[in-house]
Amino acid sequence: MATQVRLIKKYPNRRLYDTETSTYITLGDVKKLVLAQTEFRVEDAKTREDLTRSILLQIILEEEAGGAPMFTSDMLSQIIRFYGNAMQGMMGNFLEKNVHTFMDIQKRMQDQSSQMYGANPMLSADAWNEFVKMQGPAIQGLMGRYLEQSANAFVEMQKQMQNQTRNMFGGFPFAGFGGVPGKDEDNKG
Numbered sequence: 001m002a003t004q005v006r007l008i009k010k011y012p013n014r015r016l017y018d019t020e021t022s023t024y025i026t027l028g029d030v031k032k033l034v035l036a037q038t039e040f041r042v043e044d045a046k047t048r049e050d051l052t053r054s055i056l057l058q059i060i061l062e063e064e065a066g067g068a069p070m071f072t073s074d075m076l077s078q079i080i081r082f083y084g085n086a087m088q089g090m091m092g093n094f095l096e097k098n099v100h101t102f103m104d105i106q107k108r109m110q111d112q113s114s115q116m117y118g119a120n121p122m123l124s125a126d127a128w129n130e131f132v133k134m135q136g137p138a139i140q141g142l143m144g145r146y147l148e149q150s151a152n153a154f155v156e157m158q159k160q161m162q163n164q165t166r167n168m169f170g171g172f173p174f175a176g177f178g179g180v181p182g183k184d185e186d187n188k189g
Helices: 027-035 051-067 074-081 088-117 125-134 137-171 183-187
Strands: 006-009 016-018 023-025 040-045
Touching: 006 023, 027 051, 040 074, 040 137, 074 088, 088 137
Parallel strands: 006 040
Antiparallel strands: 006 016, 016 023
16 A cells, blocks of 8 residues: 655645644644655645645755754855756756765664664764774775765766757757768868
8 A cells, every 4th residue: 555645735824734633733843744754745725736845945944044054155056056057957866866875875874883882872972983983994985985976977967968969059060069961071171
């Protein structure tokens, strides 16, 4: 039996209503659903428009404003510059792949920590530092693979951009660009 996606309705008064619990909830409650890896969809109560991304962005904004931000102003500026750019879709895929790779690294470290210190280790700072020291080579290997996968994703993104460029301009008679056959030879003259 497939798991049903939890439905949250957003009303014009900006309140969120969880249809599973029949209660109004806050963005903090939605964040708890995310952390619990509960599948959900937020939709406008009248139009049924999917507002999930918008709500998730609001949670990120609150997190960024509430403490130690994850994103620098420069990084956010760079991301904004990709909107409307030909590489916007590729950049989204690139970031998503990197987040998944980083999550894999985090999971491996948690698994290794659990094997050494039990399922719910209450590690002190000293115990965690000792664990990280012992895992130095493994962490370096994981980070090396992360960087390699990131570089591969970037190279793949470049190849896709080159292919798109060839497809767009391949029919034009530019010298040395693989334009219309026979035209380049005429210009060598």
